Amino acid sequence: MSQREWDESDVRVRPNKKGSRPRTKDRPKHDDAVRGRVIGVDRGRYTAVVNEAQPDEHTVMAMRARELRRQPIVPGDLVSLVGDTSGGPDALARLVRIEERTTLLRRSADDTDPVERVVVANVDQVVIVVAAADPEPRPGFIDRTMVAAHDAGIEPVLVITKADLREPVDLVSTYRPLGMEVIVSRSSTGGNDAHGSLLVDLEALAELRRVLNGRISTTLGHSGVGKSTLVNALTGSQRATGHVNEVTGRGRHTSSSAIALRMLDSEPGTWIIDTPGVRSFGLAHVDPQAVVDAFEDLVPATAQCSRGCTHAVDAAGCALDAWVADGHAGPHGADRLASMRRLLASRSDAVEDVKELGDGGA
Numbered sequence: 001m002s003q004r005e006w007d008e009s010d011v012r013v014r015p016n017k018k019g020s021r022p023r024t025k026d027r028p029k030h031d032d033a034v035r036g037r038v039i040g041v042d043r044g045r046y047t048a049v050v051n052e053a054q055p056d057e058h059t060v061m062a063m064r065a066r067e068l069r070r071q072p073i074v075p076g077d078l079v080s081l082v083g084d085t086s087g088g089p090d091a092l093a094r095l096v097r098i099e100e101r102t103t104l105l106r107r108s109a110d111d112t113d114p115v116e117r118v119v120v121a122n123v124d125q126v127v128i129v130v131a132a133a134d135p136e137p138r139p140g141f142i143d144r145t146m147v148a149a150h151d152a153g154i155e156p157v158l159v160i161t162k163a164d165l166r167e168p169v170d171l172v173s174t175y176r177p178l179g180m181e182v183i184v185s186r187s188s189t190g191g192n193d194a195h196g197s198l199l200v201d202l203e204a205l206a207e208l209r210r211v212l213n214g215r216i217s218t219t220l221g222h223s224g225v226g227k228s229t230l231v232n233a234l235t236g237s238q239r240a241t242g243h244v245n246e247v248t249g250r251g252r253h254t255s256s257s258a259i260a261l262r263m264l265d266s267e268p269g270t271w272i273i274d275t276p277g278v279r280s281f282g283l284a285h286v287d288p289q290a291v292v293d294a295f296e297d298l299v300p301a302t303a304q305c306s307r308g309c310t311h312a313v314d315a316a317g318c319a320l321d322a323w324v325a326d327g328h329a330g331p332h333g334a335d336r337l338a339s340m341r342r343l344l345a346s347r348s349d350a351v352e353d354v355k356e357l358g359d360g361g362a
């Protein structure tokens, strides 16, 4: 990676099935600690909100305590802070503990890399942002992210941007039947806002607000799909959008560290965590069965697979092809099955021997 897209979240942690939970052995010596929510991570400095939604809410800058070693601390983390938690201009607190996380979104660099990276903590939903065109949408990325979200117990939401360039008919008809929120956004004809950002169609924004209100969400998507444009419209912030690298002349990642932002006119507790452009979302840490489970439209068929079915193209007794051919997975069933098989095949390189899947309907 050419730049620090992931900052602290690239801290290497040992793969751990149960999620990289911090040790929760209480250390009573910090009983004067205050609780905060990490909203920014930048070069070893953490920004946390203390007394959230209270009259005395304020942000605190903190450094990690040595005792935390290299445990990842990511946006969304609830933490304990000691020292100067006044939030004054030069105040620097010490972050001494990471509270247990409700959810933890992880990724590996690629499907065979056993090293997992923590992306965000405690989010309720993942907003997968793809463009209808420019850049071309990649259903593989959507499916991959859905698997990671499903595996982490986080709800996926799909936002398709740039519908003004092309109507995303196939994407909508593929993903809407799966029961997830699918929101189509387009630029409005009104031009740019005061900061030069493209204006987003109000109807799409209102729908997105409804889905995000009261919840903690994180956006994920490739560079250039319009994440910052959306996040700016929703939060009133000014994340850099669409900047062009002066050296190469090519579009580049303009937002380089993850940050949690508040949505305008929203209930307390509404946060949008904007992550930098994702190039890869490896699933090496995800169990093959969890990959299958994320394809909810296909899962029922696997009850009829032969015992230990790998669901590969040539797997004897795999019931998936017949299920799809019979139309049970809808008009895009074949694509869905192909996508699931690609994910299974690519990540199966990560394990020595392909794990057995399915229980033969027993």
Ligand SMILES: Nc1nc2c(ncn2[C@@H]2O[C@H](COP(=O)(O)OP(=O)(O)OP(=O)(O)O)[C@@H](O)[C@H]2O)c(=O)[nH]1
Binding pocket: 161, 162, 163, 164, 165, 185, 186, 187, 197, 198, 221, 222, 223, 224, 225, 226, 227, 228, 229, 230, 240, 241, 242, 243, 252, 253, 254, 255, 276, 277
């Ligand atoms: N036509 C059209 N262009 C859009 C739309 N949304 C965003 N764009 C443009 O697409 C380009 C990329 O948008 P950004 O918001 O910077 O994309 P991003 O996903 O944040 O990209 P990174 O910051 O690199 O991660 C900009 O030139 C935007 O003006 C849209 O709905 N329609």
Ligand SMILES: [Zn+2]
Binding pocket: 302, 305, 306, 309, 310, 311, 312, 315, 317, 318, 319, 320, 358
């Ligand atoms: Zn099968």
